[in-house]
């Protein structure tokens with residue numbers, strides 16, 4: 001079994017000739033937490049959408065667990081265990097927190113739509129749903145309509161519904177975006193917890209969030225890989241500092257130890 005779970009070779013996405021992602025070759029180790037970071041417009045979201053199969057690449061290949069997935073659809077790669085947060089299970093605001101996770105479990109186990117209405121069948125998933133909610137720190141919120149959850153807790157619920165898919169690898173798109181400071185710390189701790197026994201790729205804007213979380217960080221700028229390594233090495237890389245300073249000075253002063 002290869003040490004590399006997800007690999008891209010020469011991955012490129014052009015929009016009408018504009019290179020949003022150019023010749024990106026990534027190797028993501030099994031069991032690692034890998035961060036994909038970069039300043040505004042670096043190509044992070046485009047790269048994420050290529051990896052999760054929401055966008056077809058212009059050129060290049062993506063290999064997952066030894067299999068070429070370049071031409072596959074999002075649902076196909078999800079079945080292989082490569083799951084994007086919110087890919088399959090959006091949060092339904094009018095359903096309770098528990099019902100949301102139950103539905104995600106029901107879908108994962110291949111339950112037919114006809115059975116969704118049957119309370120007795122859905123209740124079989126209760127124990128597992130409660131365990132997943134405990135994993136993401138949502139015990140006590142089970143009966144609340146998901147729409148009434150505070151923002152940070154909603155992201156935790158989305159992670160619970162993603163876990164219901166039993167992913168081998170999770171792809172998380174800016175899990176802390178728009179959060180208050182205390183929520184950021186909670187989500188960072190949560191990602192660390194759910195990453196045990198899994199592989200995680202995380203797209204992030206801020207170096208500070210990936211600092212204590214990621215084993216390896218790839219820095220993108222203008223669609224290209226600028227640097228790669230652990231936090232200490234990328235944060236001290238003069239080219240990385242210059243790329244961040246060029247766009248957002250506050251990010252670098254928060255994120256880079258000087």
Ligand SMILES: Nc1ncnc2c1ncn2[C@@H]1O[C@H](COP(=O)(O)OP(=O)(O)OP(=O)(O)O)[C@@H](O)[C@H]1O
Nearest residue numbers: 015018020038039040041042043044045046047205
């Ligand atoms: N559908 C599209 N059509 C044309 N250009 C696009 C499209 N999607 C992205 N781009 C361009 O590609 C570049 C990379 O965008 P992308 O959203 O991937 O960057 P990002 O690193 O995620 O930025 P941010 O941190 O601001 O979200 C940007 O210049 C963007 O304008």
